[in-house]
Amino acid sequence: MDPVEATRTILVVEDNVLMRKLFVRCLEESGHAVAEATDARAVLDMMRELRPDLVVMDIVMPNLSGVELIQQIRADGGLAATPVLAVTNLATPADKRRLVEAGFDGHVSKPIKPREFQAVVAGFLKTSADQDS
Numbered sequence: 001m002d003p004v005e006a007t008r009t010i011l012v013v014e015d016n017v018l019m020r021k022l023f024v025r026c027l028e029e030s031g032h033a034v035a036e037a038t039d040a041r042a043v044l045d046m047m048r049e050l051r052p053d054l055v056v057m058d059i060v061m062p063n064l065s066g067v068e069l070i071q072q073i074r075a076d077g078g079l080a081a082t083p084v085l086a087v088t089n090l091a092t093p094a095d096k097r098r099l100v101e102a103g104f105d106g107h108v109s110k111p112i113k114p115r116e117f118q119a120v121v122a123g124f125l126k127t128s129a130d131q132d133s
Contacts, residue, residue: 007031007032007033008033008053008054008125009032009033009034009035009050009051009052010027010032010034010035010052010053010054010055010056011034011035011036011037011043011046011052011055011056012024012027012034012035012036012037012055012056012057013037013043013055013056013066013069014037014038014057014058014061014087015038015039015058015062016058017038019058020038022112022114023056023112023117024036025114026112026114026117026118026121027056027121029118030118030121032121035050039062039064040057040061040064040068040069041063041064043055043057043073044072044073044076047073047079048078048079052082053082053083053125053128054082054083054084054124055073055082055084055085056085056108056121057069057070057084057085057086057087057104058086058087058088059086059087059088059090059099060088060089066086066088066104067099067102070084070086070103070104071102073103074103083105083124083127083128084103084104084105085104085105085106085107085108085120085124086099086104086106086107086108087107087108087110087112088107088109089109089110090109105124106120106124
């Protein structure tokens, strides 16, 4: 079986319940196992336990921003290589550049379109699988 076709584990970090449900539904429809976090403070422990293949993370969250969290992830040797996809309303080229400079591997702009979101995730998982080979 192609590694991209195998069930992959994706951690969704989103405090908005409706957005989180949309992400989960899209990812489960694509055959992925999905874990959910509503508070950025729990993410590092969840990542250590789950070892997700990809993290889909909102940028604006209570208690800890996505930018602060990505810095913590990249500083942790055991988690640093995990691909992290930012989900944001910020869509200018300068915003996108700042996200990459902060440590994100890519981004999806809100509001998301389910099929486009699924395609972006599939691309990240394929790229990740190719780099692991």
